[in-house]
Amino acid sequence: xxxxEEKTISSRQVFKGRxxxxxxxxxxxPNGKIYHREYILHPGAAMMIPLLPNGNVVMxxxxxHAVKQVMLEFPAGKRDRxxxxxxxxxxxxxxxxxxxxxxxxxxxxIHPVIGYSNEQIDLYxxxxxxxxxxxxxxxxxxxxxxxxxxxxxxxxxxxxxTDVKTQIGAFWLDKILRGEWN
Amino acid sequence: xxxxEEKTISSRQVFKGRxxxxxxxxxxxPNGKIYHREYILHPGAAMMIPLLPNGNVVMxxxxxHAVKQVMLEFPAGKRDRxxxxxxxxxxxxxxxxxxxxxxxxxxxxIHPVIGYSNEQIDLYxxxxxxxxxxxxxxxxxxxxxxxxxxxxxxxxxxxxxTDVKTQIGAFWLDKILRGEWN
Numbered sequence: 001x002x003x004x005e006e007k008t009i010s011s012r013q014v015f016k017g018r019x020x021x022x023x024x025x026x027x028x029x030p031n032g033k034i035y036h037r038e039y040i041l042h043p044g045a046a047m048m049i050p051l052l053p054n055g056n057v058v059m060x061x062x063x064x065h066a067v068k069q070v071m072l073e074f075p076a077g078k079r080d081r082x083x084x085x086x087x088x089x090x091x092x093x094x095x096x097x098x099x100x101x102x103x104x105x106x107x108x109x110i111h112p113v114i115g116y117s118n119e120q121i122d123l124y125x126x127x128x129x130x131x132x133x134x135x136x137x138x139x140x141x142x143x144x145x146x147x148x149x150x151x152x153x154x155x156x157x158x159x160x161x162t163d164v165k166t167q168i169g170a171f172w173l174d175k176i177l178r179g180e181w182n
Numbered sequence: 183x184x185x186x187e188e189k190t191i192s193s194r195q196v197f198k199g200r201x202x203x204x205x206x207x208x209x210x211x212p213n214g215k216i217y218h219r220e221y222i223l224h225p226g227a228a229m230m231i232p233l234l235p236n237g238n239v240v241m242x243x244x245x246x247h248a249v250k251q252v253m254l255e256f257p258a259g260k261r262d263r264x265x266x267x268x269x270x271x272x273x274x275x276x277x278x279x280x281x282x283x284x285x286x287x288x289x290x291x292i293h294p295v296i297g298y299s300n301e302q303i304d305l306y307x308x309x310x311x312x313x314x315x316x317x318x319x320x321x322x323x324x325x326x327x328x329x330x331x332x333x334x335x336x337x338x339x340x341x342x343x344t345d346v347k348t349q350i351g352a353f354w355l356d357k358i359l360r361g362e363w364n
Contacts, residue, residue, distance in 0.1 A: 001243060001245075001252035004243060004244065004245045004252050004323055004324070004325060005245050005252065006245055006247055008247075014197075014199055015196075015197040015199065015204065017196055017197065017204060017206060017220045018206070018218050018220055019218075019220045019298070020204060020220045020221075020222075020298060022197065022199060022202060022204070024199060024200070025247060027247055029321060029323060030323050031323070033321070035321045036200050036201075037247040037248070038199050038200055038201045038202045039202075039247070039248035040202075040222070040248075040298065061183060061186060062186065063183075063186045063187050063188055064293075064296040064297070065188055065190075065207060065209055065219040065221065066219070066221035066222075066295070066296055066297065066298055066299055066300050067293050067296050067300055067302075068300075070183035070186050070187065071293075071296055073296075108338075108341045108344075109341060109344055110344050110345075110346050110349065111249050111253075111344045111345055111346065112294045112295055112346045113248070113294055113295050113299065113301075114246040114248055114249050114253055114255075114345050115246070115248065116201070116202060116222065116248055116299075117248055117295065117298075118248050118249055118250075119295075120249075120344075139211060139215070139217045141186055141211060141212050141213070142186070143186060156290075157357075157363055159290045159291060162290075162291055162292050162293045162302075163292075163293055163296050164292050164293065164294045164346040164347070164350060165346070167292065167350055167353075168346060168349055168350060168353070171349075171350070171353040175339075181339055
């Protein structure tokens, strides 16, 4: 695939907001010409599928201002600088839902925005859950719900779960519960 | 879900780069406090799963500078201002792969970046394909390949297809080909 790659010529940060940072790079394309590429600098994130002993999953309802909707999502959060994504996942599960899991399995890594962000989200399956206390960040408002995986798949089919990390988590869980993937 | 919603107090564009635009809003949260939210303004996009009569799908290999990798993707592109996403899908399929499809079906809409972009991607299934001429945009370099859906699912399981829109398209196609979803 080397012949499709672009070579970075220069790189500078062109925006630093309250939350978002933008990098603008000059690249040399396979045709030898110079182009500009812009993208968000993101620390990466972790998401987990918390699977309860009764077969249900733990999810959150959260208002997302960028899309101006309340979304149904698996719990997730941004990595602190240099933090292993499993540490992020454990912290976010506990803070957002009040659950702790004793059995963690890495499933896969996904790139949600290859056109304009370097964000990577690591997906985990979290089992052997026990309940503690929810501790939300300042300015974070969400509601914890329990749902059967089959009901979640049905909501996806109906177009009611549009968050990509959540849809992908549900499809992976579907494969695992069918015994097709382990 | 009204009790989770935030009310927009003010809105202004804080960055306009060569490609990216950032909006910064002040919102009033459910606790009455004012917070800032920042997000990319995006025109929306369309992606299609081009299914050939031989059962294979048409995909593209493309270098994505934001993640500095060559990615395996379904063809996709940004909507022009006010454009219906089906028009975008037809144009992008033809430009990127040189195929035209006579049978189009809307599958679902997804939100790839609910934390910091208003982007929505509409997903289509494109059948009854015939070959014409690829016409890439200036600065766009990609390679068209054909792959069996089962092989694509195997690559996803191995963590080799990390682009979210592509993974979701493959999972939807899997459900359709099994006759579970129509």
